[in-house]
Amino acid sequence: EAGVAQSPRYKIIEKRQSVxxxxxxxxxxxxxxxxxxxxxxxxxxxxxxQNNGVVDDSxxxxxxxxxxxxxxxxxxxxxxxxxxxxxxxxxxxxxxxxAEAFFGQGTRLTVV
Amino acid sequence: EDQVTQxxxxxxxxxxxxxxxxxxxxxSGLRGLFWYRQDPGKGPEFLFTLYSAGEEKEKExxxxxxxxxxxxxxxxxxxxxxxxxxxxxxxxxxxxxLIWGAGTKLIIKP
Numbered sequence: 001e002a003g004v005a006q007s008p009r010y011k012i013i014e015k016r017q018s019v020x021x022x023x024x025x026x027x028x029x030x031x032x033x034x035x036x037x038x039x040x041x042x043x044x045x046x047x048x049x050q051n052n053g054v055v056d057d058s059x060x061x062x063x064x065x066x067x068x069x070x071x072x073x074x075x076x077x078x079x080x081x082x083x084x085x086x087x088x089x090x091x092x093x094x095x096x097x098x099a100e101a102f103f104g105q106g107t108r109l110t111v112v
Numbered sequence: 113e114d115q116v117t118q119x120x121x122x123x124x125x126x127x128x129x130x131x132x133x134x135x136x137x138x139x140s141g142l143r144g145l146f147w148y149r150q151d152p153g154k155g156p157e158f159l160f161t162l163y164s165a166g167e168e169k170e171k172e173x174x175x176x177x178x179x180x181x182x183x184x185x186x187x188x189x190x191x192x193x194x195x196x197x198x199x200x201x202x203x204x205x206x207x208x209x210l211i212w213g214a215g216t217k218l219i220i221k222p
Contacts, residue, residue, distance in 0.1 A: 004155075031208070042199055042212035043156070056209055091155050098208050100146050103155030 002026065006092050006104035014112055018080035021107045025073065025094030031055075033101060034067055034077050035091040043091055049075065050097065082111045114139045116202055118213035125220050128189050133198055133216045136182040141205035145183050147176050148199040150215070156199055190220045 005024040013019050025032050030051050035043035046065065048055040051072035060067070064083070069075040079086055089108050093101040119134045135145070144163050148156035160169040162178040169176045173194065175186045185198055197215040204211065 033210070040214075042201075042214045044212075045210065048209065055207065093155070098143060098203065100144075100158050100161050101210065102158060103148075106153075106155045108153075 004092055004094055004102055004104035006090075006107055008107055009105060010108050010110075012110045012112060013082055015084055016081040018078065019082055019109065020079075021077045021090050021092075021109075023075045023077070023092030023104060025075070025092070026102055029094035029096055029102075030072065031095045031097055031101075032069055032075050033091075033093040033095075034075070035093065037089045037091055037106070039088075046077070046090075079109075082109075084111050087111045114202075114204065114211050116200060116211050116213040118198075118200060118216050120216060121214070122217040123219070125187075125190055125218070127191055127220055127222050130186070130188045130190070132187070133185040133218070134182060135185070135200035135213055137202055137211075139202050139204065139211060142202055143205040143208065144203040145178055146201045146203065146210075147183070147185055148201065150197045150199055159198075187218070190218075192220045192222050194218065195220045 007022050032049040034046040037043045046060045047057040047067045049069045052069045067077045087110050089106040091106045093103045095101040116137045147159040150156045160176040165180045173188050177184045197217045199215045200213045202211045
């Protein structure tokens with residue numbers, strides 16, 4: 001069974017630039033999560049989708065971050081404009097509703 | 113406020129030295145408890161799901177247990193390849209959100 005696919009794996013951008021991350025969840029998984037993980041910390045939820053509807057985006061900095069999940073499958077997370085403090089690993093995960101989540105490899109973002 | 117606390121933050125053991133990692137919680141409406149392993153530069157890898165107090169799950173040298181207030185990940189006779197950060201997360205019953213701990217970094221020295 002194919003796992004959660006994310007791209008790119010690494011990205012370096014200058015502050016105030018924009019960046020986008022892509023995620024393809026496990027087939028059949030209706031729930032999709034985007035997390036931000038800073039070194040030494042647990043994952044911080046940015047947004048949770050159920051199919052193509054948003055379940056929780058309370059911790060998403062909506063002035064600069066946006067996310068969408070078209071047709072309830074693939075998802076993109078965008079940052080515009082990026083700040084230095086956005087440097088982190090961005091993780092995508094998917095699950096069946098109410099079950100354990102499976103993660104992709106993540107995208108390591110460095111903002112300089 | 114719903115909260116998850118993992119301890120210790122870091123643990124260094126000699127190969128073969130058994131120990132336990134703790135995950136305590138103050139969460140109302142627990143649906144499930146998950147344990148994950150995370151290696152540097154990778155996403156968390158799912159290990160176990162526990163749903164009710166008294167439940168236990170085992171996989172190789174790892175055993176996870178759950179009480180009404182905390183969960184333990186017991187590691188028996190660990191090997192260097194068990195070195196990783198171990199994360200726990202609680203699934204809320206009300207909205208199926210995951211509440212994460214900060215993790216325990218486990219280092220097994222040969």
